[in-house]
Amino acid sequence: MIYFFQQALNAVQLGSVYALIALGYTMVYGVLSMINFAHGDFFMVGAFLCFIGAALWHLAFVPVLLLSMGGVTLLGVATERIAYRPLRNAPKVSAIITSLGVGIFLENFTLGLNPYPKYVPPLLPSLGFNAWGVSVSIFQLSTIGISFGLMFALHLIVNKTKAGLAMRAISADRLIVPLMGVPVDKIIALTFALGSGLGGAAGVMYAMAYPVIDPYIGIIVGWKAFISAVIGGIGNIRGAVLGAYILATVEIMTAAFLPSTYRDLITFSLLLTLLIFRPRGLFGKAEIQKV
Amino acid sequence: MKAKNIAAILASLSMLAGCGKAKTDTVRIGVIAELTGAIPAVGASCRNGAQMAAQEINDAGGIEIGGVKKKVELFIEDSASKPEQAAGVAQKLINRSDVVAIVGPNSSSNALPASEIAEKSGTVLVTPWSTDPKTTLDSKTQQPKKFVFRACFTDTFEGKVLGGFARKELKAGKAAILYDVASDVLKTQAEIFKKSFEENGGRVVAMETYTKGDKDFSSQFTKIKSAGPDLIFLPSYYTDVPLQVQQARRLGIKVPFLGSDAWSSEDLVRMCGADCEGSYLLNHYSPGTTNPVTQKFIAAYKGLYDGAVPDDVAALSYDAFQVLAKSVAMAGTLDRTAVRDALSRIPAYPGVTGTIKYGADSGDPVKGAVILRIKNGGFAWFADVQP
Numbered sequence: 261m262i263y264f265f266q267q268a269l270n271a272v273q274l275g276s277v278y279a280l281i282a283l284g285y286t287m288v289y290g291v292l293s294m295i296n297f298a299h300g301d302f303f304m305v306g307a308f309l310c311f312i313g314a315a316l317w318h319l320a321f322v323p324v325l326l327l328s329m330g331g332v333t334l335l336g337v338a339t340e341r342i343a344y345r346p347l348r349n350a351p352k353v354s355a356i357i358t359s360l361g362v363g364i365f366l367e368n369f370t371l372g373l374n375p376y377p378k379y380v381p382p383l384l385p386s387l388g389f390n391a392w393g394v395s396v397s398i399f400q401l402s403t404i405g406i407s408f409g410l411m412f413a414l415h416l417i418v419n420k421t422k423a424g425l426a427m428r429a430i431s432a433d434r435l436i437v438p439l440m441g442v443p444v445d446k447i448i449a450l451t452f453a454l455g456s457g458l459g460g461a462a463g464v465m466y467a468m469a470y471p472v473i474d475p476y477i478g479i480i481v482g483w484k485a486f487i488s489a490v491i492g493g494i495g496n497i498r499g500a501v502l503g504a505y506i507l508a509t510v511e512i513m514t515a516a517f518l519p520s521t522y523r524d525l526i527t528f529s530l531l532l533t534l535l536i537f538r539p540r541g542l543f544g545k546a547e548i549q550k551v
Numbered sequence: 552m553k554a555k556n557i558a559a560i561l562a563s564l565s566m567l568a569g570c571g572k573a574k575t576d577t578v579r580i581g582v583i584a585e586l587t588g589a590i591p592a593v594g595a596s597c598r599n600g601a602q603m604a605a606q607e608i609n610d611a612g613g614i615e616i617g618g619v620k621k622k623v624e625l626f627i628e629d630s631a632s633k634p635e636q637a638a639g640v641a642q643k644l645i646n647r648s649d650v651v652a653i654v655g656p657n658s659s660s661n662a663l664p665a666s667e668i669a670e671k672s673g674t675v676l677v678t679p680w681s682t683d684p685k686t687t688l689d690s691k692t693q694q695p696k697k698f699v700f701r702a703c704f705t706d707t708f709e710g711k712v713l714g715g716f717a718r719k720e721l722k723a724g725k726a727a728i729l730y731d732v733a734s735d736v737l738k739t740q741a742e743i744f745k746k747s748f749e750e751n752g753g754r755v756v757a758m759e760t761y762t763k764g765d766k767d768f769s770s771q772f773t774k775i776k777s778a779g780p781d782l783i784f785l786p787s788y789y790t791d792v793p794l795q796v797q798q799a800r801r802l803g804i805k806v807p808f809l810g811s812d813a814w815s816s817e818d819l820v821r822m823c824g825a826d827c828e829g830s831y832l833l834n835h836y837s838p839g840t841t842n843p844v845t846q847k848f849i850a851a852y853k854g855l856y857d858g859a860v861p862d863d864v865a866a867l868s869y870d871a872f873q874v875l876a877k878s879v880a881m882a883g884t885l886d887r888t889a890v891r892d893a894l895s896r897i898p899a900y901p902g903v904t905g906t907i908k909y910g911a912d913s914g915d916p917v918k919g920a921v922i923l924r925i926k927n928g929g930f931a932w933f934a935d936v937q938p
Contacts, residue, residue, distance in 0.1 A: 263773065270770055274767050371587055377790045377818075390803075399801070466766075470766040470794050471793070471822075474589070477766065479764070480765075512769070512770040515759075515774070519760075520759045520760045520774070521760045523762075523770075
């Protein structure tokens with residue numbers, strides 16, 4: 261039983277990182293119906309900003325977190341302005357290919373600066389305690405705590421503010437809402453800012469939990485987060501968070517109770533089965549394609 | 552006018568292509584290193600070792616070919632640690648740069664495809680660091696490849712030695728293994744370790760895997776912890792090891808780790824910090840040895856590269872390059888097949904990483920290894936092991 265709880269804690273920690281990144285995918289999709297494949301690399305830039313803040317500038321935890329979130333927010337808004345906005349009325353495929361291009365650019369830009377994997381020094385004391393036989397570290401608690409905090413803040417912004425209302429309105433109908441005087445460009449920029457900022461925070465959480473980072477970390481983690489968003493029903497915020505915890509739990513528990521070699525095989529077979537029965541994900545709504 | 556332009560373009564293109572005519576004013580040797588990608592420290596060491604060997608040969612006047620001393624010219628290519636790029640640059644070195652022979656690539660995933668190209672085009676390839684038995688074997692006939700050699704020992708030897716060492720020297724009764732299922736080399740090391748450890752009377756209580764790119768190993772280590780091993784065998788690349796060991800320690804695992812030669816970059820100790828202290832690894836050579844050839848090499852390397860201590864890749868690349876240069880001198884010609892024949896017959900060469908000599912029809916040298924222990928933030932010599 262202790263073994264189970266230990267593994268459950270591992271799953272919640274991993275799920276929290278996936279959830280923060282999955283939110284970025286799902287928010288952009290919700291508002292623009294576009295998949296921003298560069299998002300995993302935004303997350304990678306967040307982890308590298310964490311490295312710069314922690315190892316080169318010797319900042320404390322909170323300034324590093326703000327640096328990463330701020331830096332990645334700017335990156336997200338700038339990318340939207342430079343790369344995506346000119347293509348807003350182009351075919352969807354163009355924007356998706358552009359986002360892949362942005363991702364590859366970010367990877368190789370980081371690689372070009374310095375190809376060596378980086379070690380991020382710990383920003384939090386390496387404390388841990390034993391709760392009824394389960395080892396709990398401060399890294400796990402802070403990852404889970406900060407993720408929950410940020411997700412709650414996002415929930416408030418989306419559901420309780422005027423900008424959030426505009427965001428939900430654009431998500432519901434992109435043609436009519438601008439006619440009502442909603443500044444679409446500003447709201448889309450805000451969506452990118454929020455999504456990227458969460459990605460930046462995820463970068464810091466990740467660099468704390470898994471302190472060796474390289475320019476390719478965004479690819480695999482980005483995929484997993486994207487898959488989480490799809491399981492939950494892409495475009496749906498609650499769905500993305502739930503999907504992230506489901507994916508992490510299945511991954512961890514498969515490796516925990518079955519041979520770890522079959523982890524990805526079993527995980528993705530389950531997900532495919534889920535998608536057969538719920539093709540739009542858990543919270544996704546069926547859309548009628550108007551011709 | 553138009554025809555003239557086309558002619559001019561064609562002329563400049565053929566100049567770029569080098570006209571396909573063999574250039575014989577220098578001894579052209581290719582180097583394929585993993586300068587970017589997953590293991591950049593390995594690539595940099597390989598380049599450094601090869602450059603240093605080339606510089607020493609050139610300072611001594613060069614290699615005598617047909618009565619004329621010729622300088623060595625290096626053609627360094629980056630494989631980016633990608634198999635397809637390794638094969639691509641091998642082809643480029645052979646066809647475009649017109650090299651006599653190639654040193655590298657280092658990781659087996661890169662060395663395998665490059666060795667196929669070298670074998671097909673009849674060009675000698677000496678890999679400094681690829682320990683996979685398959686690198687020097689023909690994939691169809693399982694016979695040794697004719698043109699592919701290595702400067703290091705093989706995984707079979709490594710797994711066997713480590714299994715025995717864990718059981719006999721470290722007195723471990725129960726071992727756990729965690730390895731990358733996507734890497735042939737690491738999988739072979741894990742399997743042969745298991746076999747050797749069990750033959751020596753030990754018991755493997757957990758055999759867990761992960762996949763390339765994984766960063767979270769909490770599930771596997773929680774499982775290993777509940778199996779209660781005395782030792783964990785962890786044949787992972789040096790970039791994964793710090794994450795794995797740190798996560799294990801955070802989960803409260805206190806037993807020592809045993810690593811393979813994939814650990815052998817001092818970057819590992821820098822990234823892992825105190826968590827890796829007391830772990831063991833197998834390596835091709837130890838900077839702490841008293842061997843005069845090795846000490847001379849280390850001093851020269853430090854002088855050339857701002858006091859950096861050469862790792863095993865640097866030492867093996869240097870050895871690979873020197874052995875190759877010796878065989879070119881022995882052949883006395885730039886003919887690729889003659890160089891191959893000379894290399895296979897080379898008399899025992901006292902290298903930095905031990906004596907190198909090849910059997911009649913094998914590209915694998917017979918040589919020993921060292922066990923190192925991580926102590927005070929560095930690798931310290933622990934024991935010598937012989938085949």
